Amino acid sequence: MPAASILIKPASANCNMDCRYCFYKCLSSNRTEYDKGFMTDETLEQLVKGAIDYADGFLTFAFQGGEPTRCGIEFYRKVLALQKKYNTKHLEIENTIQTNGLLIDEQWANFLSENHFLVGLSLDGPRKIHDRYRVGYDGKGSFFRVMHAAELFDRYHVDYNVLCVVTEESSKHAVSVYQFFRKHEMTFLQFIPCMDEKDRYRHTCVVEKDGSGENPASGYSTPAVTALSYGKFLCELFDLWYEDFSRGVQIDIRMFSNLAQLAAGYPAEECGMNGCCSCYFVTEGNGDVYPCDFYCSDEWRLGTVADFFEELVQCERAKRFVEISLQKDERCQDCSYFSLCRGGCRRWREQAGIEKPGRNRLCEAYRMLFAHAGERIALLGNIISERYGTRVPE
Numbered sequence: 001m002p003a004a005s006i007l008i009k010p011a012s013a014n015c016n017m018d019c020r021y022c023f024y025k026c027l028s029s030n031r032t033e034y035d036k037g038f039m040t041d042e043t044l045e046q047l048v049k050g051a052i053d054y055a056d057g058f059l060t061f062a063f064q065g066g067e068p069t070r071c072g073i074e075f076y077r078k079v080l081a082l083q084k085k086y087n088t089k090h091l092e093i094e095n096t097i098q099t100n101g102l103l104i105d106e107q108w109a110n111f112l113s114e115n116h117f118l119v120g121l122s123l124d125g126p127r128k129i130h131d132r133y134r135v136g137y138d139g140k141g142s143f144f145r146v147m148h149a150a151e152l153f154d155r156y157h158v159d160y161n162v163l164c165v166v167t168e169e170s171s172k173h174a175v176s177v178y179q180f181f182r183k184h185e186m187t188f189l190q191f192i193p194c195m196d197e198k199d200r201y202r203h204t205c206v207v208e209k210d211g212s213g214e215n216p217a218s219g220y221s222t223p224a225v226t227a228l229s230y231g232k233f234l235c236e237l238f239d240l241w242y243e244d245f246s247r248g249v250q251i252d253i254r255m256f257s258n259l260a261q262l263a264a265g266y267p268a269e270e271c272g273m274n275g276c277c278s279c280y281f282v283t284e285g286n287g288d289v290y291p292c293d294f295y296c297s298d299e300w301r302l303g304t305v306a307d308f309f310e311e312l313v314q315c316e317r318a319k320r321f322v323e324i325s326l327q328k329d330e331r332c333q334d335c336s337y338f339s340l341c342r343g344g345c346r347r348w349r350e351q352a353g354i355e356k357p358g359r360n361r362l363c364e365a366y367r368m369l370f371a372h373a374g375e376r377i378a379l380l381g382n383i384i385s386e387r388y389g390t391r392v393p394e
Contacts (some may be wrong), residue, residue, distance in 0.1 A: 004055035004309075005280050007293055008047065010039040010075060011066040011286035017100050017142060017215065020033055020133040021165060024066065026197035031298045036286040038239070041078065043287040045303040048082040051281075054309035055091055062231050063097040064293070065250060070103070072163040073111050080115060098163065100134070101149030102142060119160035120190075123149060125177035129170045134224060141178035150184070161188035161252075166233060167223035168194070174236035180194060182244070184253065190254040191237070193362060195348065196224035230367030240372045256380075263381025264388070275342025279308060279318045291321045294347045329359040337370040340377065 012035050013028040028034045040049075051059060061079065076095075083093055093170040097112070098120040112119055123146050124130040131141025153160045161178045162181060170177060181189055225233070234255075241253050268274050279291040287305040289312055292294040300321060312318060325346040332343045343349065344360035351358070360366070370377070 002056060003058040005060040005062060005188070006047070006051045006052060006336040007062045007064060007280065007282045008068075009036075009064055009282070009284050009296075010041075010044070010068055011070045012036040012038065013066045014070055014101070015065055015067040016070060016102055016136065017067065018137045018139075019100075019133055021167065021194050022134070023195065023197050024296075027294070027296060031243035032095070032295070033286075036211075036284045036288060039075070039285045039287070043153060043285075044075075044078060045082055045286065047283055048079065049086045050305055050309055052083070052086045052091060056089075058092045058094070060094045060096065063095070065098070067100055068097055069099050069108065073108060074247055076111070078102035078114075090170050092197070096120065098122070099149070099300075100137075100142065104152055105155070106152060108148075109156040109158055109264070109273060113158045117158070119153065121153070121160050123147075123150070123162050123163075123186075124164050124167075125170060125173070126180045127176065127372065128333065132169060133165075133167060150186070161278040162186045162188060163190045163192060165192050165194050166225050166230060168225045168229055169223060171225050171233040174233045175240065178240045180238060182249075187251045188254075189252065190297040193225050193230050193365075194223055195361075228368075230362055230363075231365035234365060234369040237370040238369065238376075242373070242376055256377075259340055259377050260380035260384055261378050264384035265381075267289055272345030272346070273342065275325075276346065277322050277346055279313050279322055281312065291318055295321070324357065327356050329357070331359060337367060337374075340370055341366050342376075 013024055014035060015022075015025075019025075025392055048061075051061070061083075064077075076097075079095070087093060089223075095115065096118040100122045111117075112305060122134065124134055127141070128141040130143045130146070134142050134146075138143060150160075152158075164177065164181075181187075237253070238256065241251060241256060244251055255273070258270050258273050262268055262273070271278055271280070277292060281302075282290040282293050282296055284290070284296060289295075289302045289304060289307070290300050291302060292300075300317065302315055302318055328343045330348070332338055332341070334343070341360070341363075343357075344366070346357050346363060348360050348362055349357035
């Protein structure tokens with residue numbers, strides 16, 4: 001049995017924000033049930049017990065959404081109690097949660113700190129950039145409320161990192177975005193390129209309700225970043241980050257850390273950078289299980305938490321999911337940057353109605369980065385090799 005990571009959506013697609021680029025809003029509107037409800041105590045217990053039975057050595061419970069804090073603190077107290085009850089194997093268990101920060105108060109911050117949750121906080125940079133797309137159902141920006149959450153995390157010593165979505169607009173402001181995070185001493189950063197999700201679905205991505213049945217949503221729009229803009233952003237960001245690194249300023253940007261690992265011969269920690277899918281388990285609010293956060297769709301439903309995880313990972317649908325990701329565009333095989341790119345995440349290589357993944361839509365961006373920073377990435381790989389040894393992936 002392996003170490004395992006279980007991604008859980010306890011509030012399903014329910015959210016207290018109306019972010020204009022939300023991929024899960026688009027995904028959910030293209031399945032039979034947009035909202036699969038809040039997780040019940042029975043489903044939670046089945047999930048925790050099943051995950052512990054399946055895992056060996058190390059187990060991560062990663063709570064996302066929608067907005068997972070909408071379940072309330074008591075839900076997570078039950079999570080901890082069930083983990084304690086069923087962890088007779090003495091697994092090392094880690095809990096993480098990704099939040100928009102709107103419900104974070106002192107009680108939440110204290111709870112997360114005391115129970116050693118690793119928190120991801122969604123923040124797109126300075127107010128003008130953040131409030132462009134991260135808004136509530138009233139159309140108002142969320143910047144000040146998110147910054148208040150960050151202040152509480154600092155005050156209560158919560159371990160947290162920042163997830164920043166890069167849109168076409170924000171890609172033009174790499175310097176101000178980076179300097180903003182540096183100024184506020186936010187030193188663990190993940191930058192996610194914004195995709196036009198409509199290209200991946202046959203149907204229009206429109207949501208009618210916010211999950212509470214009260215507020216009409218404004219629907220899905222796309223500020224998707226182009227490959228050229230994203231490439232320029234990455235080059236500029238790398239220069240800023242590398243200059244700080246050279247001067248001993250420790251800022252961890254997930255993508256750059258993973259590229260250094262790849263250059264040293266290690267696999268990337270971020271699954272999308274390894275060029276093929278693994279089948280980790282994503283559990284929706286009603287207990288439905290899927291192979292990936294980006295594929296919680298009807299066609300990729302593997303089963304439910306009432307099934308054994310050992311059987312789910314071996315089912316034909318799970319095997320097919322992995323097999324599809326192994327297919328690469330012919331042009332990738334002869335590319336000099338393939339060892340770093342690996343073809344990219346399958347999500348960026350597919351189009352609606354076409355099963356075989358094609359060329360990564362961000363190919364131009366990655367080629368720009370590797371041409372610009374390849375020697376420095378190799379140097380970082382050498383540093384890792386000298387410190388830990390070189391590992392050639394199997």
